[in-house]
Amino acid sequence: MKIVLVGYMGSGKTTVGKELSKYLGFRFLDLDAYIEEKTGMKIPAIFKEKGELFFRKLEHQYLSEVLEKNSDIILSTGGGTPCYSGNMEVISRLTKNVFYLRVSIPELVKRLTKEKEYRPLIAHIEEADLPEFFGKHLFERSPFYSLAAHTIPSDGTPQDIALKIKSLLR
Numbered sequence: 340m341k342i343v344l345v346g347y348m349g350s351g352k353t354t355v356g357k358e359l360s361k362y363l364g365f366r367f368l369d370l371d372a373y374i375e376e377k378t379g380m381k382i383p384a385i386f387k388e389k390g391e392l393f394f395r396k397l398e399h400q401y402l403s404e405v406l407e408k409n410s411d412i413i414l415s416t417g418g419g420t421p422c423y424s425g426n427m428e429v430i431s432r433l434t435k436n437v438f439y440l441r442v443s444i445p446e447l448v449k450r451l452t453k454e455k456e457y458r459p460l461i462a463h464i465e466e467a468d469l470p471e472f473f474g475k476h477l478f479e480r481s482p483f484y485s486l487a488a489h490t491i492p493s494d495g496t497p498q499d500i501a502l503k504i505k506s507l508l509r
């Protein structure tokens with residue numbers, strides 16, 4: 340079984356993926372961590388030194404590699420993964436267990452204010468401008484996230500979200 344988590348930055352893909360792996364005993368993989376391991380570079384450094392387009396090419400290449408090479412995994416994607424290079428089609432071809440973690444804007448602000456330095460797309464945004472930025476960006480990205488087979492309201496605890504996902508697996 341291959342389980343894929345998608346959603347905006349801060350929706351908890353990495354956190355919930357690890358939690359779910361405890362409940363299911365499947366291997367947890369994070370696409371950003373995989374890219375960092377393969378390139379020997381951190382995500383912010385890839386964006387800064389090589390640019391976003393280069394990152395998107397790596398993301399597309401490694402998404403296919405990870406999904407084709409492994410089974411019984413939980414894969415947490417990056418927030419932009421579904422929105423480029425036909426990646427949702429790549430994912431949907433290989434599994435029905437695709438979950439969109441949907442989080443409200445106030446909750447995203449709460450979670451990401453302290454962590455924005457590690458996320459190159461928001462590192463330069465003033466704290467006061469985050470709600471407006473997230474609103475617009477999420478509006479643009481939602482059509483891609485909504486291609487997931489399941490949408491999971493995800494303002495709650497990682498444990499509750501993981502258990503909800505577990506109950507929907509097939």
Ligand SMILES: Nc1ncnc2c1ncn2[C@@H]1O[C@H](COP(=O)(O)OP(=O)(O)O)[C@@H](O)[C@H]1O
Nearest residue numbers: 347348349350351352353354355450495496497
């Ligand atoms: N369900 C949750 N409730 C509260 N905080 C959360 C939850 N899920 C994640 N977080 C926190 O939000 C931040 C971003 O989570 P992360 O798992 O890295 O999200 P993503 O991988 O989707 O960007 C982290 O500080 C994490 O501890």
Ligand SMILES: O=C(O)C1=C[C@@H](OP(=O)(O)O)[C@@H](O)[C@H](O)C1
Nearest residue numbers: 347348349371417418419458459
């Ligand atoms: O939304 C995005 O485009 C990105 C999200 C990040 O992953 P998280 O969603 O895990 O923060 C990471 O892939 C990169 O900074 C780009």
Ligand SMILES: [Mg+2]
Nearest residue numbers: 352353415416
């Ligand atoms: Mg993540």
